[in-house]
Amino acid sequence: MVRFQENLPAWLLEISELLLRTCDEVYLVGGAIRNLLLGIEIDDYDFVVRKNAIGIARLVADHLGGDFYILDHTRKTARAIIPTGSILVKLDFALFNGEDIMQDLIARDFTINAMALRFPIENQLIDPTGGAGDLKAKLLKPCSESAFIDDPVRTIRFVRFLQELKLETEAAVEKRLKEAVPLLEKVSKERQRDALLDVINVSNLREAFNYMLAIGLIAQLFPAAENLQDVELSLPHTYHAWDHTMQVMHYCQQLMALLGIAPPLVTFHPRVIDAFNRLDRYQEHLQNYFQKTISSGRTKYQLLVISAFFHDLAKGVVEYELKGDRKKFPGHARRGAKIIRDWAEVNHFSNKECAYLYNIVRMHMKVSRQEMIDNATKNENVFLFFKRAGEAGVMTALLHLADVLTTYEDALTDDRWDEALTAVDNIFSAYFFNYDQIVNPVLLVNGHDLIQKFNLQPGRQIGDLLAALQAEQAAGHIHNYQQALAFLSMRIANANEKKAGK
DSSP: OOOHHHHSOHHHHHTHHHHHHHHSSEEEETHHHHHHHHTOOOOEEEEEESSOHHHHHHHHHHHHTOEEEEEETTTTEEEEEEEETTEEEEEEEEEOSSSSHHHHHHTSSBGGGOOEEESSOOSOOBOTTOHHHHHHTTBOOBSSTTHHHHOTTHHHHHHHHHHHTTOBOOHHHHHHHHHHGGGGGGSOHHHHHHHHHHHHTSSOHHHHHHHHHHTTHHHHHSTTGGGGGGOOOOTTOOSOHHHHHHHHHHHHHHHHHHTTSSOOOSOOOHHHHHHHHHTGGGHHHHHHHHHSOSSTTOOHHHHHHHHHHHTTGGGGTSOOEEETTEEEOTTHHHHHHHHHHHHHHHTTOOHHHHHHHHHHHHHTTSTTOGGGTSTTTHHHHHHHHHHHHGGGHHHHHHHHHHHHHHHHGGGOOHHHHHHHHHHHHHHHIIIIIOIIIIISOOOSSOHHHHHHHHOOOSSHHHHHHHHHHHHHHHHTSOOSHHHHHHHHHHHHHHHHHHHHHO
């Protein structure tokens, strides 16, 4: 028997009196109970209470020195985020869904999430649907036959738990699951998005996405993505388009797992380990980069995986051309970038996230070109790369490594891999160690100087001149104010001569 009280943190037991005094009845429910039974660390606690759900979240946050948020005014749900050691712990509070705890639990999604402990915590598990037994049998079952129809987002959550906890299911459950998938169109895009992002955090991405394809979720969540199954790719590609996409996601996950960003994995491709070792000096910088979020609640790792999923999606949309024995998909990166941006906007990602996703897909083929590798041209071209990719250039470089490895697999030569790693090394070196010199040089001359010294009018010409100057500074051709003025003077003179000659 699990002795629940002994396995809960002291700070949680210490607030029992505050919880009961404020809410009358208090139950710890859902995933925390499941993880207690599995012996998994808990960083997310869900409570259902008789009254004052919002009030108790605020009190707990104040008492434990955390932050407080209202999640839903209508449903009266709220969250306290508490610092405990090196991690932040979420405590969510909601009122009963029904008259009492039994009605609340029976109305939940899956039996393994429909268990509760009453405060003050004892060792009496409340388990009306047999969740503990299903968990022991490694079986994932809905709490009722109508569970998926009652809330179609559960079809996505089902995939997450199936993969995350390595569970099995029954044929009858899978039949009801498939029948409910089309009902997702009636659910808010935000809820679909958040459930999908949880799936991205599982340890076996390929298996999760292939399962979503089999039950119809890919067609529902990513219109046109299922077309990739029918797209054959020519050499040097080793997979057709769908499997290529799955493998690129998998290698992105391997790279992130080595950095401690993605869930831990058991095996890694030797080339991935080689990349990790050869780019070792950026490890801490990459960890810091990925730990900084773009929008609250979503990670750069999740955006990287989404970009990997979309990077070749347009190959299922655009017409291919044959050049000799090779298929070419002209403009697929540009078209794919528009597709992912439109998808992200529909799914209510932030403007900044939409820009990241667009830039990664748009630029994923631009990384290991010769001009990014040659010492004479690399700085200027890395500068131009970041001008277009922005802060997402770091993620674009990692996606490119995964794409190169997937394209060639065992046929990948050391020379081709060296090219990709050298280009990524140049990109990382510029971004992490030489940002002010290469990625975004501080201009030696400003727009006011141009107006005063060359009698120019405010307008596009000034912007073009400053952009050209910044590129020259990044390339290392201009180092001081006098050189900058001489360069600008020559540019202006050439432009005037060209204009006069028309």
